[in-house]
Amino acid sequence: MPNSDLLPSLLFKINENQLALEAAIMELTNRVEKRGASEVAENVRGALAAIDRNEEFIKMTLALMMTPE
Template identity: 40%
Template sequence: MSENTLIIGILKTLNENQHALAAAVEEISNRLDQEASSIMAMNINGALDIINGNTTYIGDALETLEKLKN
């Protein structure tokens, strides 16, 4: 396995983990919002906004790396 293939695989796995963590945190945020912990929910949603914004950049970078691999 080439070094580039390994790096791309690791980054894809990290990206999948990021999506899973974001989904889990969003569920927690929704629950807190329902239980009148709206300040905490707002803080969590702010962090989720950062994660979601970075997801686009990571996806674009992975796509570029895939093209460079070939």
């Protein structure tokens, strides 16, 4: 298997890790907010919004890369 065939699988796994980290950070953010740090929670949510904005594009691109020619 050529190394270039591994690239889509690698990117898929990196994306999975990114989504898992987003979920974990959001859980921590919710706890921080419950303890009264709502400004911090909003800042974190703002930073995580980039993951949400890019998720659909990443999924579509990975699907194209993983489609056999």
